[in-house]
Amino acid sequence: MSDAHHPAERPLANGRTRIDFQTEPSRYRHWKLQIDGDIATLFLDVDEKGALFEGYDLKLNSYDLGVDIELADALERLRFEHPQVRAVVLRSGKPRVFCAGANIRMLAGASHAHKVNFCKFTNETRNGIEDLSEHSGLATICAISGTAAGGGYELALAADYILLVDDGSSSVSLPELPLLAVLPGTGGLTRVADKRKVRRDHADFFCTTEEGVKGKRALEWRLVDEVVPGSKFEETIIARAREFAARSRRGDAKEGIALAPLSRKFTPGGVDYGSLGVEFDRGARIATVTLRGPTAPPPASVEAMTSLGAAFWPLALARELDDAILNIRLNEFDVAAIVFKSSGDPAAVIAYEQFLDAHADHWLVREIRHLWKRVLKRVDLTSRSLVTLIEPGSCFAGTLAELAFASDRSYMFLGRREGDNRPPAAIALTDANFGPYPMPNGLTRLASRFLANPADLGAAKAERGKMLDAAAAQRLGLVTFAPDDIDWDDEVRMFLEERASFSPDGLTGLEANLRFAGPETMESKIFARLSAWQNWIFQRPNAIGEEGALKRYGTGQKPVFDTRRV
């Protein structure tokens, strides 16, 4: 991309024109990943001068998206590069402060769209910490000496265990409301209420108290799990880390694979990855993401897969899709709709699914499935209209078919195109569509789709492994519309034009409500209830107006509020 003016409306630091989600430990400026046997320690030691945008310093271990991109990267490396690690310690590399939360000057100057997407990414990273513990047996201990304020405490809340020094000054706090007139935006309220089950009146006091809570009260109110004198801090960290490591259900793989840098080529019109291409039609406000099927059969063994490492097709494609989605979210705000296409042989995709199923207990296969799960959730939560076009020559089978079920609508080409002698489009289901990829609501996409009649889910399941043509897919309820050659172009064009003509905000709200029927989880609560309220508050004059709290923070002037309760 060549936009000199980044859509976040303030210049990126160092002349960059794009937020990049790719990094690696040798390039970290804010985190240090230290590994000692089966215990990893992540030190947060933010480089004040390493802000993502111009115009603010990252004081007191405060963070912006750039800091969180490194954390997200470190978590991926723990999954793939360090399978021997069984517990993670999160702590500060600075004295007297754990983390001051999201940088306030960054927030005060960021566009609404950047703020909202910044919160979404940090939320996904926090959820990833919990997923790492729940599904990969890698528990996190957060060790707090000094202040853990706002987003700092919210980071701690994602851990399995919070240890706080009892020294009369170390504290946890969520001072967003009293200080800034906004909410803790990274799941704090939900985790206080639903994960730590803090009594609601205690939570009310805690969240309205600038200075937070420390020592014994923090423990009694369930805000932390243990308080220790400063003199015992180090030994307690080690003891707890060893305990969690000893209880870990992580396997006994000794050696990981290297997450090599993605191969990417940016052009003004798109991004090309190895197994995936993105094309932007900026006039029509469309990003077309084309997933390419495998070009070789699956490896002969898990050893061969491990040797392929990051080049193993399912892993490469998942990482590329993740990067592509994040790039659209944070750098291409004007994209109204993401169109998913694919090219390749569905039978070849099924062969990979069978390989993964045959080795489902191998640590690397498990991590690849979990990565796909998280990437697909990222798709679910992307605030753009999503549509999948299933055309002749496509390979929407198994995991790739999930994109059709994650989409707001899907169109499947019925029959052949005149002059095209390829076989008609087919879609194929595999076990991957019936278990390993729950949505944020805890249901698979197909279970969510067929809530009205669970028998439809059974009917779809019975067709696993078959190449389903458009008529069969329609009958099974797997696709929305199935136009033929006469109607296809017009129908798809009209849909995309219509989508681009609607209010982007209205679509965001509509899609957020229709995508997640059925049960709620802590995760869905964070992205639905909490984020929606935060979005609302993030654009109220009481927060962002000239006299609002975010603008006036640090000026010595008190904010002036419109006192009407809504």
Added chain:
Amino acid sequence: MSDAHHPAERPLANGRTRIDFQTEPSRYRHWKLQIDGDIATLFLDVDEKGALFEGYDLKLNSYDLGVDIELADALERLRFEHPQVRAVVLRSGKPRVFCAGANIRMLAGASHAHKVNFCKFTNETRNGIEDLSEHSGLATICAISGTAAGGGYELALAADYILLVDDGSSSVSLPELPLLAVLPGTGGLTRVADKRKVRRDHADFFCTTEEGVKGKRALEWRLVDEVVPGSKFEETIIARAREFAARSRRGDAKEGIALAPLSRKFTPGGVDYGSLGVEFDRGARIATVTLRGPTAPPPASVEAMTSLGAAFWPLALARELDDAILNIRLNEFDVAAIVFKSSGDPAAVIAYEQFLDAHADHWLVREIRHLWKRVLKRVDLTSRSLVTLIEPGSCFAGTLAELAFASDRSYMFLGRREGDNRPPAAIALTDANFGPYPMPNGLTRLASRFLANPADLGAAKAERGKMLDAAAAQRLGLVTFAPDDIDWDDEVRMFLEERASFSPDGLTGLEANLRFAGPETMESKIFARLSAWQNWIFQRPNAIGEEGALKRYGTGQKPVFDTRRV
């Protein structure tokens, strides 16, 4: 109140200065309630010239809050005045249109606070329709001939059964997004996804299609339950109503009680009801609601209770509290905090609880419990800080104690005030605190409070019937703080001052997140997720800006959108 300028920022019609929630069938301008044996029919026949505010006509059976106040009143009358009714038909009194939904010109000109509270009230009324069916055995059949658009279809969605004429023009639609750039604000998206379980891609199509869906497709997509030719409309309505009435679990009471008009006295400083008083301290932005305990023992029999009718203390107090809360919500936007107090003898309150428990199966007792349930939910959902002060002379027992558990915090006076020889404050639990009053999340307030440790719920339950002093209440976790005479005044004052100093928006979001831990229900989804998104969208320039869709609707000019997706 004497505000010449109503806070909704546009003048009320006919020189009124206050929105009044009290009405009765003889005063209805928009609804006709017809009762024929065990079947009631509610005809919507909106008086175009009967708008609540100046500046718009209620064309095409569109509605504003005034129309919905009549509907809410009619539903109460069905509960209390017509216990013999076993099914309700909702239909239009006008040809070719069922209901065009919320009036767009009203929305375009209303203040943000009015819009949000209008939606909240209409949502509560729709939930009340469902409660009527689920808990009082009074099912609703919605019979649609003509168009049911937007809020019109959302009203239908609250019914148990939707009947649609198949005449090539009668249709159901949710055109809010394509027409107005807002969401259906009265539960439509949640009910489409979660109640009717419409497949998400069908729902996406439906909610982005101005003209909606009719006939066979409406049935196939689960948007309606039956389609009939126009010639069979009347006979089908009667047949379905009879079927639902025959299956009704409603009791066989033949005679109801009259819901006499509330006795109210408005003064500049407050409102006085028979069993409840409201005082406004407008400088401090506080409304103090004092509930008065019974002045007489409970009646000797259910017959005596029925004779008392609307004067029966628990019923009178519930109706008064409901009116008081609604008055604050819609007429007193500047109130930051509602302070609940009570005066009376807790033993006398317990005597009433025992009377109600002893006659729990009597239809009137059941309806009174259900009314309290709904009123307490209204309190839970009121976007003001809620605090209960439990002082000497108060009577927070049983049902009244629920207000303390509905509050964001409670303060209980420890010991006696100097010079006050009344006994120290006491709080008392009864069965009413452990079942009949679930919150919108489906849990009782105490179960929600003690999520972390259900044993605490058992410990509280074991103390039923006892007068608990402040120390005991603290030990049981029933109150937040228990200051003594030395600290009480300062602590309470500082809390209220602090609350009034915070951003009203931030508090709204904070309280909406902390009040409802635990599970989600369709109801909680409507008020949390859907309403939060709607609040957000309701203040985005794409909806309400000068070039936004709400402002430009009907002008012939297309709206101009900021195309960035957030």
